[in-house]
Amino acid sequence: MPTVAVVSLGGNYLVGPLHVHAEETIFSLIHMASKELGARCKIISSSATVLSGSATIAECGVDDGAVLTAVCPQPLRIFGSCHSGVFAALKRDGRVITWGHPNFGGDSSAVKGQLLSNVEQVAGNSCAFAAVKTDGSVITWGRPEFGGDSSGVIEQLASGVKQVAQNQFAFAALKTKGSVVTWGIPCNGGDSDGVRDQLASGVEKVIGNYEAFAAVKTNGSVVTWGTSDKGGDSRAVKEQLASDVDCVTGNQCAFAAVKRDGSVVTWGRPDFGGDCSSVWEQLEGGVKQVIGNYQAFAALKKDGSVVTWGRPWFGGDSSAVREQLANDVVQVASNNGAFAAVKSCGSVVTWGLRDFGGDSSAAKEQLACGVEQVVNTFFSFAALKTDGSVITWGIPYNGGDSSKVKKQLASGVLQVIGNYEAFAALHKDGSVITWGIPFSGGNSKEVQKDFASSA
Numbered sequence: 001m002p003t004v005a006v007v008s009l010g011g012n013y014l015v016g017p018l019h020v021h022a023e024e025t026i027f028s029l030i031h032m033a034s035k036e037l038g039a040r041c042k043i044i045s046s047s048a049t050v051l052s053g054s055a056t057i058a059e060c061g062v063d064d065g066a067v068l069t070a071v072c073p074q075p076l077r078i079f080g081s082c083h084s085g086v087f088a089a090l091k092r093d094g095r096v097i098t099w100g101h102p103n104f105g106g107d108s109s110a111v112k113g114q115l116l117s118n119v120e121q122v123a124g125n126s127c128a129f130a131a132v133k134t135d136g137s138v139i140t141w142g143r144p145e146f147g148g149d150s151s152g153v154i155e156q157l158a159s160g161v162k163q164v165a166q167n168q169f170a171f172a173a174l175k176t177k178g179s180v181v182t183w184g185i186p187c188n189g190g191d192s193d194g195v196r197d198q199l200a201s202g203v204e205k206v207i208g209n210y211e212a213f214a215a216v217k218t219n220g221s222v223v224t225w226g227t228s229d230k231g232g233d234s235r236a237v238k239e240q241l242a243s244d245v246d247c248v249t250g251n252q253c254a255f256a257a258v259k260r261d262g263s264v265v266t267w268g269r270p271d272f273g274g275d276c277s278s279v280w281e282q283l284e285g286g287v288k289q290v291i292g293n294y295q296a297f298a299a300l301k302k303d304g305s306v307v308t309w310g311r312p313w314f315g316g317d318s319s320a321v322r323e324q325l326a327n328d329v330v331q332v333a334s335n336n337g338a339f340a341a342v343k344s345c346g347s348v349v350t351w352g353l354r355d356f357g358g359d360s361s362a363a364k365e366q367l368a369c370g371v372e373q374v375v376n377t378f379f380s381f382a383a384l385k386t387d388g389s390v391i392t393w394g395i396p397y398n399g400g401d402s403s404k405v406k407k408q409l410a411s412g413v414l415q416v417i418g419n420y421e422a423f424a425a426l427h428k429d430g431s432v433i434t435w436g437i438p439f440s441g442g443n444s445k446e447v448q449k450d451f452a453s454s455a
Helices: 026-037 109-115 277-283 445-452
Strands: 003-007 013-019 042-044 066-071 076-080 086-091 096-100 119-124 128-133 138-142 161-166 170-175 180-184 203-208 212-217 222-226 245-250 254-259 264-268 287-292 296-301 306-310 329-334 338-343 348-352 371-376 380-385 390-394 413-418 422-427 432-436
Touching (some): 003 026, 013 203, 013 245, 026 066, 026 329, 076 413, 086 119, 086 128, 086 445, 096 445, 109 128, 109 138, 119 161, 128 161, 170 203, 170 212, 203 245, 212 254, 277 296, 287 329, 338 371, 338 380, 380 413, 380 422
Antiparallel strands (some): 042 066, 076 086, 086 096, 119 128, 128 138, 161 170, 203 212, 212 222, 287 296, 329 338, 338 348, 413 422
């Protein structure tokens, strides 16, 4: 299988390098890169050719070791975290606009001067934010103990940072030379002294779950730290994680690693998916991606089927929709208690806690075709359709009910992002439409004037 990476225009790695199947579509790369960028993007080749999302890796002539580039034509990129009631919008000139809960990062006035230009990436945990600038420096704000205060590692964050990852309580910065710098609540991953030597070089990507981190190294090995019984201690699977790991995904209390042969290794709380023995035979090969929600996992296989495990009522049991998940699935999204799968025909299949969106029967007709992507808050889902309209379902006041902005969401939407309990949609006219809990970003009236100059 060829190894492929996707980078931003600034050269920062967004996806991979990871092994991909020759018959996998470019859409999967677009989805992963868009999630990292905070905006829907296009993928272009080294010869500046725009690659069709429906085309396969083989059809596009993507060679082993290829580095593709993600390009965002939108005037704004919006970032949100399911851990936090805050949004951050990144303008074309690198300026950052924040809104939502003021104490958790919605108020960035303390670092306003540093966020006026040249920001390339924004990451948020439950109570703080971190911005990576084009010179590789990092700016932080929000609750000090959660990482809003990075003064303890200020020298290490002054340059050379290419990406920041987060869990609910801490941050981890990946530097250009493959080292990792951490800060935030010490026991939840902010202190990585116990694995300092292993994080000194050769790290390719860092992933957070709720209370721990996992770093994938260039040799395919995995290093973990943070709350030990929630994925920070991976000694039980040490041998399986010693090599050939492609990517890692977390949920609240566990991690799942996809290896280069398509098999899956899990660790952490057994009942939250850290034990996958009930579906082991289905996870021995052919898996291309694992998605976690609060207490369960879903594996998307290369044949378009989906395998689930973990807490049954949170989506670990998908037997009720088994036939619909047997083939043609191209994307799986998750919130706190449910999953939503987008099929190649544009229809959506849901399962898990009914109130959280596991039951989408109220929007059945609207979700029968034309869906391009599903995104989530902690409690609900939003589907972006190919005609630019948006359909929502789940807990009504946490974003599942978008009736107050129904007319604005009827067409022309380019991007939808969710945070803990609100959604934000970028319209093609440059406006931003928000709904959900007002205090958590559902009300953006105070910053609308800042968006006006972005069109």
